[in-house]
Amino acid sequence: EIQMTQSPSSVSAFIGDRVTITCRASQSVSSYVNWYRQTPGKAPTVVIYTASSLQTGVPARFSGSGSGTHFSLTISSLQPEDVGIYYCQQTFGVPITFGQGTRLDLK
């Protein structure tokens, strides 16, 4: 099983701050990492797919990078609507696995 390890587990930032969340895979997953955001009481929605592609409708302040075992999600200028829990996911092999999540909130 491919383990996905996210850091930090939680982060607080001011509006306008640059925020970066990282995800490390226990073995290479090529570029097959996706990032989801989940808000309370809702299902997750994809933000970044295949490591660096921005999902339609997601603001351009979101970006993703990485390949192999190290990946990151960056929000260039944090906005209030960006709060939530972010999960990375690998779809390189089964079982498909998620990171443990990073809780992002406002200072």
Place this chain on the structure above:
Amino acid sequence: EVQLVEAGGGFVQPGRSLRLSCAGSGFTFDDVAMHWVRQPPGKGLEWVSGISWDTNDVAYADSVKGRFTISRDNAKDTLYLEMDSLTTEDTAFYYCAKDLGEQLVSYTWFDSWGQGILVTVSS
């Protein structure tokens, strides 16, 4: 508009069984793989099981292997999860999720999710 609607959740005693269903609409159901993902209240996401478009390929998380069975009826645009020998560790919100690709491993992502349904296992 893509819609996924889960049903069949509820309260069940340990050791008993439950079957979840997920009705899809707004897309060609038999063109895509489908998955179940669960989330214990207040905790993270865990992929449970997935099935290819043609049912030829299925897979399970180790935590449910041998107890859960995924299936689909493409004629009814419906995904199922049969859950046997339930334990308190299976208490969670269960989401069905639509893959972008056909195969179980399509190197894609889950582009639509249901609203989730709660399964509570308790004596």
